[in-house]
Amino acid sequence: MKDSRRNFIKKIAMLGFSPLAFKIPVIDVSFEELMQKHFKEMSEEEKREVIERLEREYKEKYGIDVKIKTTPAKEGVVWGYALNIQKCIGCRRCVYACVKENNQSRGSKNDPTIPAIQWIRVIRVEKAKLNPETKAKADFRVGFGEVRAGIDIEVTEHYYSPDKVPEKDYFYIPIQCQQCERPPCVKVCPTKATWKEPDGIIVIDYNWCIGCRYCMAACPYWARHFNWTEPYIEAEEINTNMHYLGNRLRMKGVVEKCTFCIQRTREGRFPACVEICPVGARKFGNLLDPESEIRKILESKRVFRLKEEAGTQPKFFYFMD
Amino acid sequence: MVKVNDEREKVDESFFRFLIEAIKIAFSGSRRYYAWLLGLILIILLGAYSYYYQLKYGFIITGMRDQVSWGLYISNFTFFVGVAASAVMIVIPLYIYNYKEFKHIITFGEYLAVGALIIVMTNVSADIGRIERIFHMFPIVGTPNWPQSLLMWDFIVLIGYLLLNLIIPTYGLYKAYYNSQPRSWIKVLIYISVPWAISIHTVTAFIYSGLSARPFWNSALMAPRFLASAFTSGPALLIIVLLLVRHFRPEFREKISEKAIQTLAQIILIALITNLFFLGSEIYSVGYAQTSHWISLEYLIFGLEHAGKYYGVLVPFFWASLLLNLIAVFVLLYPKTRKNSYSLALACFMVFIGIWLEKGMGLVIPGFVPTPIGEIWEYIPTLMEIMISFAGWALGFLIYTLLIRVTIAIESGELRHLS
Numbered sequence: 001m002k003d004s005r006r007n008f009i010k011k012i013a014m015l016g017f018s019p020l021a022f023k024i025p026v027i028d029v030s031f032e033e034l035m036q037k038h039f040k041e042m043s044e045e046e047k048r049e050v051i052e053r054l055e056r057e058y059k060e061k062y063g064i065d066v067k068i069k070t071t072p073a074k075e076g077v078v079w080g081y082a083l084n085i086q087k088c089i090g091c092r093r094c095v096y097a098c099v100k101e102n103n104q105s106r107g108s109k110n111d112p113t114i115p116a117i118q119w120i121r122v123i124r125v126e127k128a129k130l131n132p133e134t135k136a137k138a139d140f141r142v143g144f145g146e147v148r149a150g151i152d153i154e155v156t157e158h159y160y161s162p163d164k165v166p167e168k169d170y171f172y173i174p175i176q177c178q179q180c181e182r183p184p185c186v187k188v189c190p191t192k193a194t195w196k197e198p199d200g201i202i203v204i205d206y207n208w209c210i211g212c213r214y215c216m217a218a219c220p221y222w223a224r225h226f227n228w229t230e231p232y233i234e235a236e237e238i239n240t241n242m243h244y245l246g247n248r249l250r251m252k253g254v255v256e257k258c259t260f261c262i263q264r265t266r267e268g269r270f271p272a273c274v275e276i277c278p279v280g281a282r283k284f285g286n287l288l289d290p291e292s293e294i295r296k297i298l299e300s301k302r303v304f305r306l307k308e309e310a311g312t313q314p315k316f317f318y319f320m321d
Numbered sequence: 322m323v324k325v326n327d328e329r330e331k332v333d334e335s336f337f338r339f340l341i342e343a344i345k346i347a348f349s350g351s352r353r354y355y356a357w358l359l360g361l362i363l364i365i366l367l368g369a370y371s372y373y374y375q376l377k378y379g380f381i382i383t384g385m386r387d388q389v390s391w392g393l394y395i396s397n398f399t400f401f402v403g404v405a406a407s408a409v410m411i412v413i414p415l416y417i418y419n420y421k422e423f424k425h426i427i428t429f430g431e432y433l434a435v436g437a438l439i440i441v442m443t444n445v446s447a448d449i450g451r452i453e454r455i456f457h458m459f460p461i462v463g464t465p466n467w468p469q470s471l472l473m474w475d476f477i478v479l480i481g482y483l484l485l486n487l488i489i490p491t492y493g494l495y496k497a498y499y500n501s502q503p504r505s506w507i508k509v510l511i512y513i514s515v516p517w518a519i520s521i522h523t524v525t526a527f528i529y530s531g532l533s534a535r536p537f538w539n540s541a542l543m544a545p546r547f548l549a550s551a552f553t554s555g556p557a558l559l560i561i562v563l564l565l566v567r568h569f570r571p572e573f574r575e576k577i578s579e580k581a582i583q584t585l586a587q588i589i590l591i592a593l594i595t596n597l598f599f600l601g602s603e604i605y606s607v608g609y610a611q612t613s614h615w616i617s618l619e620y621l622i623f624g625l626e627h628a629g630k631y632y633g634v635l636v637p638f639f640w641a642s643l644l645l646n647l648i649a650v651f652v653l654l655y656p657k658t659r660k661n662s663y664s665l666a667l668a669c670f671m672v673f674i675g676i677w678l679e680k681g682m683g684l685v686i687p688g689f690v691p692t693p694i695g696e697i698w699e700y701i702p703t704l705m706e707i708m709i710s711f712a713g714w715a716l717g718f719l720i721y722t723l724l725i726r727v728t729i730a731i732e733s734g735e736l737r738h739l740s
Contacts, residue, residue: 024453026373026376026377027376027377027453029453034453034454038457038463038464041464113381114381115381115386121694123694123695157628157695158694158695158696175694184532184533184534187469187470188469188470188471188472188531188532189466189470190458190465190466190470190472190473190476191454191457191458191463191464191465191466192464192465192466193457208454208457208464209450209451209454210449210450210451210452210454210455210457210458211449211450211451212448212449212450212472213390213391213448213450214470214472214528216387216390217390217391217532217534217535217688217689218532218534219534219693220533220534220693221534221693221694222387222692222693222694225387226380226387226390226450227379227450228379228380228381228385228386228387229378229379229380229381230378230379252378252379252380252450253379253380253450253451254450254451307693309533310533310534311533312533
């Protein structure tokens with residue numbers, strides 16, 4: 001009964017008569033889209049309907065066939081990430097592999113007002129240099145004040161562009177979503193549009209986000225990015241292997257972020273950034289599996305996390321050999 | 322018998338009739354009055370035009386980007402929550418200390434909160450990227466993240482405060498219109514409004530102070546500072562309004578007494594000095610320690626130099642704010658200038674602008690500079706963004722004008738029910 005009714009509505013929708021298909025002018029949003037529930041409150045059937053709609057819309061807009069998955073988290077898995085800053089050469093291959101994999105806005109060649117979005121930012125840090133000055137600069141600063149020793153991520157550069165990497169006087173720290181165990185972004189979201197999945201990944205329902213950007217203010221890692229306008233991507237560049245909570249195409253006015261390539265990792269593949277890294281600086285695995293490489297690293301290497309004082313408990317670790 | 326009386330009262334005191342009469346009088350006035358309304362409507366239309374572009378093309382039309390993701394809208398939102406909260410500075414003396422001089426200015430104060438809240442709500446709505454999904458915040462149809470998200474708390478307290486400040490004065494005017502005494506239940510609402518006013522600005526401060534990601538905001542002094550500055554800017558605006566009412570309607574010179582205005586000026590003075598003290602205290606703690614937490618404040622006060630480039634768009638804001646506030650302290654301290662209407666109005670204007678610079682742009686923007694990964698990026702609002710934000714101001718002022726037009730009509734006896 002219910003099924004036939006849905007089919008009926010669908011038929012009408014195909015004819016273009018359905019009130020659900022009516023699009024609100026200016027913002028260009030159909031009632032069907034507007035009436036959609038929060039992802040976690042959808043039944044399997046409702047999920048299927050939403051996915052069908054999205055696949056239909058992408059087909060209309062880009063002429064491509066996509067497959068949007070909703071693969072749930074596997075039990076007994078909590079993903080963790082470790083990055084060897086001793087090995088990282090700052091080549092940014094991870095940045096571009098991520099953009100390609102996750103369908104971020106590319107930044108249009110024709111329209112400079114469309115900004116490119118990158119989920120990984122590599123910051124360049126000056127290696128510790130000690131240049132004591134003979135003359136005191138101020139009364140209580142006796143010349144050692146300008147020493148850059150170690151990581152001072154408040155005075156760094158993420159727009160570096162040398163001819164060749166690595167550079168002699170620098171080291172590099174790629175930063176992306178740290179998949180915090182205590183994520184401040186989730187805490188502040190007024191609509192529960194972002195949450196922590198059972199496998200520890202922080203995801204966003206792009207259709208539930210209201211775009212208030214409170215999460216961006218709350219994130220200590222600058223991991224969240226806003227679609228300041230309609231994202232721009234060429235049809236042939238779209239990665240058609242999509243996850244609803246991951247790399248499906250976004251719309252203007254919503255926030256997005258790294259999901260550890262949820263569309264890959266939930267099917268047993270590595271994130272794109274891990275795969276591309278030419279020096280093997282990036283390691284990924286199940287934190288609950290004592291035999292995993294990530295656990296071995298945490299046990300045997302010198303490991304640290306960024307901004308521990310923020311109280312976020314990241315599952316993204318940095319280490320040195 | 323009693324029942325019959327009740328019914329007769331109800332028939333006599335029709336709220337609907339009062340409303341119709343109030344609306345009629347709200348839209349009648351001198352030519353100058355119409356010109357003022359028309360001017361405000363024009364500003365609103367300009368804002369609506371810009372907002373159409375924001376809806377169509379997204380926030381790309383604003384000056385905000387990932388580096389500074391909140392700007393003028395949230396600055397104005399924050400500032401006007403303070404203005405709204407300050408109505409309590411008239412409620413407390415009048416209803417708790419029974420300070421009779423405030424009897425005839427209370428309605429102006431409460432309606433000022435309504436006008437300010439309109440500005441708050443239009444500005445915060447303008448900052449929502451997908452406004453059509455706003456119902457996701459509501460219970461039943463949405464999934465409000467309450468009590469976790471401070472934005473939800475703010476939403477709740479602001480709606481509540483708007484209702485309180487609409488109901489309380491409107492009920493008073495309605496009763497005055499029929500020449501009858503207000504019932505005592507309204508007192509309950511008045512007493513509720515006192516902690517409620519404190520709560521709206523506390524919660525707004527907590528939006529910022531709870532974020533460990535932003536050391537500039539992550540300070541326990543944030544809420545006290547918010548309240549101190551609120552009790553400065555709100556009464557300052559109110560004094561300007563009251564002086565204007567006295568100027569245009571001489572019959573109000575007795576009702577809005579010199580004494581009432583002077584008391585308000587004293588309140589501003591105390592709050593202003595407290596606010597400056599808090600500011601100094603905050604600058605000292607991070608400035609003396611010179612940790613990396615100092616860097617946002619350094620950006621605000623002196624500007625930053627990075628890779629040979631100087632960044633400091635906010636520096637004039639900070640110094641102008643400090644200068645305006647300091648001059649206002651002296652104008653208000655010196656009895657002769659405090660008691661002169663012109664210098665008092667000027668001081669109030671300086672305070673209002675000074676606090677706007679400090680609490681609006683001066684508080685929101687430096688929190689984002691440098692970004693958590695160390696980028697120094699300067700935010701400058703676009704013209705369209707300014708037009709949208711100021712359309713919110715215009716709407717707030719428009720509604721406030723209409724409300725005090727009715728207040729003046731009823732208080733002066735121009736509008737009374739004749740039976």
